[in-house]
Amino acid sequence: MKKIAHFPYIGRGFTLIELLIVITLIGILAGIMLSVVNYNVHLGNARNTKRRLELHTISIAVVQYTTDTGLLPTALPDTETEICKSGGVANCSGLVDLTVLTANTKYLVTMPNDPKNESTDGTGYTIYKTPAGRVTVSAPLAENGIVLNVTR
Numbered sequence: 001m002k003k004i005a006h007f008p009y010i011g012r013g014f015t016l017i018e019l020l021i022v023i024t025l026i027g028i029l030a031g032i033m034l035s036v037v038n039y040n041v042h043l044g045n046a047r048n049t050k051r052r053l054e055l056h057t058i059s060i061a062v063v064q065y066t067t068d069t070g071l072l073p074t075a076l077p078d079t080e081t082e083i084c085k086s087g088g089v090a091n092c093s094g095l096v097d098l099t100v101l102t103a104n105t106k107y108l109v110t111m112p113n114d115p116k117n118e119s120t121d122g123t124g125y126t127i128y129k130t131p132a133g134r135v136t137v138s139a140p141l142a143e144n145g146i147v148l149n150v151t152r
Contacts, residue, residue, distance in 0.1 A: 044143035
């Protein structure tokens with residue numbers, strides 16, 4: 001009579017340790033891939049943080065100028081217009097010239113520039129005076145679908 005083996009496939013499969021190691025490696029690789037895929041989102045968020053800070057810087061400089069002189073800068077338009085880089089190095093035609101803020105570095109040392117700005121004369125930020133006399137500074141180049149503006 002022939003003897004029938006109860007477990008004919010013993011030794012042919014993977015051990016539990018081998019399976020756990022493979023699953024762990026797959027999880028680590030998936031985590032790395034997710035961080036690489038979201039890398040541009042994280043960079044955009046970092047640039048948006050810088051924009052937010054620079055918008056506050058410009059708006060605070062306008063408020064300080066207004067506090068000192070009692071008047072808003074005369075160059076402020078009623079429609080949203082890009083701010084000139086100022087400092088005598090840019091052609092400010094068609095742009096808002098806020099050299100009163102950078103003169104003698106009293107309010108700003110230099111006019112902040114948007115991280116993604118490719119304009120040679122503009123900063124990439126816009127500014128305008130509302131009908132109520134308030135000033136709004138915006139970052140139209142903001143990333144990840146975020147609208148950035150500061151009104152004071």
